[in-house]
Amino acid sequence: xxxxxxxxxxxxxxxxxxxxxxxxxxxxxxxxxxxxxxxxxxxxxxxxxxxxxxxxxxxxxxxxxxxxxxxxxxxxxxxxxxxxxxxxxxxxxxxxxxxxxxxxxxxxxxxxxxxxxxxxxxxxxxxxxxxxxxxxxxxxxxxxxxxxxxxxxxxxxxxxxxxxxxxxxxxxxxxxxxxxxxxxxxxxxxxxxxxxxxxxxxxxxxxxxxxxxxxxxxxxxxxxxxxxxxxxxxxxxxxxxxxxxxxxxxxxxxxxxxxxxxxxxxxxxxxxxxxxxxxxxxxxxxxxxxxxxxxxxxxxxxxxxxxxxxxxxxxxxxxxxxxxxxxxxxxxxxxxxxxxxxxxxxxxxxxxxxxxxxxxxxxxxxxxxxxxxxxxxxxxxxxxxxxxxxxxxxxxx
Numbered sequence: 472x473x474x475x476x477x478x479x480x481x482x483x484x485x486x487x488x489x490x491x492x493x494x495x496x497x498x499x500x501x502x503x504x505x506x507x508x509x510x511x512x513x514x515x516x517x518x519x520x521x522x523x524x525x526x527x528x529x530x531x532x533x534x535x536x537x538x539x540x541x542x543x544x545x546x547x548x549x550x551x552x553x554x555x556x557x558x559x560x561x562x563x564x565x566x567x568x569x570x571x572x573x574x575x576x577x578x579x580x581x582x583x584x585x586x587x588x589x590x591x592x593x594x595x596x597x598x599x600x601x602x603x604x605x606x607x608x609x610x611x612x613x614x615x616x617x618x619x620x621x622x623x624x625x626x627x628x629x630x631x632x633x634x635x636x637x638x639x640x641x642x643x644x645x646x647x648x649x650x651x652x653x654x655x656x657x658x659x660x661x662x663x664x665x666x667x668x669x670x671x672x673x674x675x676x677x678x679x680x681x682x683x684x685x686x687x688x689x690x691x692x693x694x695x696x697x698x699x700x701x702x703x704x705x706x707x708x709x710x711x712x713x714x715x716x717x718x719x720x721x722x723x724x725x726x727x728x729x730x731x732x733x734x735x736x737x738x739x740x741x742x743x744x745x746x747x748x749x750x751x752x753x754x755x756x757x758x759x760x761x762x763x764x765x766x767x768x769x770x771x772x773x774x775x776x777x778x779x780x781x782x783x784x785x786x787x788x789x790x791x792x793x794x795x796x797x798x799x800x801x802x803x804x805x806x807x808x809x810x811x812x813x814x815x816x817x818x819x820x821x822x823x824x825x826x827x828x829x830x831x832x833x834x835x836x837x838x839x840x841x842x843x844x845x846x847x848x849x850x851x852x853x854x855x856x857x858x859x860x861x862x863x864x865x866x867x868x
Contacts, residue, residue, distance in 0.1 A: 507853035509841035510826045514720040516774040525767040544750045546573025550766040557769040562701040572729040573757035577688045577714035580729045581608045586748040589614040593643040599834030627654040638673045644682040650689040653840035654806040655799020660700040667706035680736040683709045689802040691718040697800045708735045720773045726761040781843040788854045793866030803844040810864040823856040
């Protein structure tokens with residue numbers, strides 16, 4: 472018999488991945504031009520040309536042992552220094568390579584962080600709606616997930632008072648995802664400072680430290696001049712996890728980093744333990760080639776203007792059909808209230824080859840998430856199917 476925990480997880484699966492695979496099946500049956508897959512945050516637009524140029528140059532001209540061999544578990548020192556220097560220039564910080572750990576994407580970084588921080592029974596607060604894989608990152612080292620709903624009335628931002636009520640002596644961390652998946656909300660600095668003050672006060676009350684784990688794969692994807700606060704500049708005891716999966720359209724390359732500032736509680740110990748966790752979890756090190764590539768592309772970004780155009784086209788199209796949508800300030804997701812029961816709505820949409828992810832899979836039933844990291848042409852073609860769906864659900868045209 473396999474692990475009971477893994478047997479349960481295998482039976483449950485991932486709704487996002489299930490919809491993604493269903494999209495492939497439907498594309499074979501009906502033709503890809505007749506399937507409208509909004510299920511997964513898999514960037515449609517190609518990486519910047521600088522990424523390809525860096526790959527070719529590094530493979531062609533650098534020592535193969537340097538490019539393909541084992542680096543230090545924390546990553547190449549020169550890459551970590553380049554990341555630190557870039558952050559210092561952008562955010563006025565004073566990081567060095569000894570604050571940076573290169574990781575296997577942001578997901579790998581979060582797994583490393585949870586393994587580093589948690590003892591069995593320690594609690595981690597998640598703000599719903601949230602990326603459900605957090606559950607696995609927390610429970611694998613024995614942590615306990617504590618879900619606190621965001622304030623729907625305030626636009627799905629963290630509810631500081633509700634979070635305060637959820638904090639206990641066992642609270643070790645809170646995960647914040649900004650810009651947010653699935654809502655597209657960007658949390659403002661003033662709110663984050665208020666939240667930080669409360670967490671510090673609660674830590675004093677219980678004689679503990681509550682770490683803020685900031686998951687930031689969408690940091691570069693913000694629109695209309697919206698500022699995404701640098702969390703360590705407005706909160707205490709922050710560990711940042713970043714990925715180039717979205718900003719450089721490199722999700723399959725699994726490359727990211729952790730920032731562990733020296734001024735967090737037990738900062739050096741946290742850093743040293745995280746380096747060990749990176750190795751012992753089987754990651755060993757972030758992919759060597761991609762470390763060298765991203766170090767040359769720190770000032771590059773993917774087609775944010777195209778995501779912005781998609782955002783406007785999808786929001787405006789659905790809004791005109793009568794759907795109730797939250798207008799996203801960041802990331803590349805649209806959060807839509809379902810006009811009928813959630814599962815019924817997803818099934819109706821699927822009957823028109825529209826693939827959506829239920830909000831229940833983010834801890835907030837009654838909504839669906841649409842990923843607009845797709846072609847603009849697909850969004851335009853999908854509107855006819857959405858119009859039929861809207862009529863079936865009794866929405867006004």
